[in-house]
Amino acid sequence: MKVMFSKFSLLLIAAVLLLSGCGAAGSTNGANTVGAQADSGSAASSEPSVSPAAGETEAKKLQVVTTFYPMYEFSKQVGGEYADVTALIPAGTEPHDWEPSAKDMAVLKEADVFVYNGIVEGWAEQALDSAANEKRIVVEASSSIELAEGGEDEHAHGEEAHSDADAEHDHAAEHEEAEHEEAEHEEAGHEHDHEHSLDPHVWLSPKLAQAEVAAIQEAFAKADPAHADSYKANADAYIAKLKELDDAYKAGLAGMKRTEFVTQHAAFGYLAREYGLTQVPISGLSPDQEPSPEQMAEIVKLAKEQQIKTIFFETLVDPKIASTIASEIGAKTAVLNPLEGLTEEETADGLDYIGVMKNNLEALRLALNE
Known part of the structure; x- marks a missing residue:
């Protein structure tokens, strides 16, 4: 699947000049914002450190470059102490329309492992071709999951x-x-x-997220066989937490007064199907797809008929349309987070994937029981 972006033709010359001087551990356009806040062990230099106690040079950590927040978090959980994990897309940035800079391309070239979700990162394939590295291992975390057509049951x-x-x-x-x-x-x-037309938002299903973690673990073990057992143990421990989260959703969403919920964009299709709910998205698979007047009228009509009292919006997108619908039907607004990136406030509060997903569960429970 070749996706061409005119921006690349302007970046490649600059990327070539930068590649000789930029390593994967460098900061890129704020791309390490998430990693720096959440992982204080990330190296700022590719030079090996020396243990004062042992006086021996430590082995170089696995250099992992990821795209947006869920890929970063899953990779960090699997990598543990043996991997330096960097997110290309800065904290607080909506990832659907983001494209890499020349510096990002340089970081990508030097990576031992590159982790991306798939579909969201329309730029990934050409970027990998342009920043070629025969030794780099690439993992499309959603590759083992059968993706659904976007909107197949949204309405x-x-x-x-x-x-x-x-x-x-x-x-x-x-x-x-x-x-x-x-x-x-x-x-x-x-x-x-x-x-x-395919829905990439598999990370919002705790069950499907387990498959993404397993794919990342396999890639890490291939890239760094010496620590394969540790990556497997880390992945198993995190998958156990995801299974607990899945159980909490199954129990928490059983017996609700209603099953329909209105959300800012069509990010929650997998989650809705997994737990017997119906997502009613205001916009499409990308949050910048604005609804037509007819779609707005249909959503307003449904919300009134079902007596829906909460319209969900998300933190990285302008909530104007969600607020307009809420005002039209006399409802309130609340956050349902698609976890496409954490805000600075969420990071400062110590929230992570599981914490945000628990907040989402509570928000759904309140809205579906009104």
Whole structure:
């Protein structure tokens, strides 16, 4: 899947000049903001340190470069004391439209392991080609997970407005349109369109997050066989915590008064399906996809019919549209965090993936029981 960005053509010359002087442990455009706050053990230099007690040079840590927060957190949990983990996308940055700078490309080139989710990072494949490194191990953490088409059940509330005949007609029309597009577009472009229709937000399901952690562990063991047992132990311990989180969601979301919840963008499809809920997103898979007036009217209508009293917004996106809908129906707003990045305040409060997910569970429980 080749995705071309004009920005790269301007960056590559600068990247070549930087590659000789930039190592993976360097700070990049604030990209180490999360790592510096959450992992005080990250090295600032590639030079080995000397233990005062033993007087022996310590082995160089595994240099791991990740994309956005969940990939950083999962990698840090698996790597433990044997890996320096860096996040390219700075804390507080919405990752869907982020692109790497020349310095980021230099950091990527020097990485022992590169961890990305997939789909969210549309720039990743070309960046890897441009910052080539034969020894680097690349892990697409979601690769073992069957991704769902975005929005495939997001508007299940619309079933009442469509008869079975209408649905069959719509399906036939969609099939005909897909065939027409396939005939007109080049294979690469068609593949790109298909990729953008897939929902990448698997990390928001505690169950699917376990598969991502396992994929990261396998990559670390391959890159650093000497510490494979430690990576496996770390991954097993963290997966146990994710299983506890999954159990908490199953118990906590059972027997709610309603199952529908309105959220800022379509990030919670996997979580909703896992626990028998229905996500009603205001915008699409990317938060910058603004809804049409017809979609807004449909959401308002549903919210009134279901007596929904909370409209969820997220911390890294302008909540204006969510607030508008809430005002229209006399509801309040609350945060449902898609964990695409932590804010400085969340980091200062010591929140991490599991902490935020527990907050999300409590927010859902309150909203679904109103």
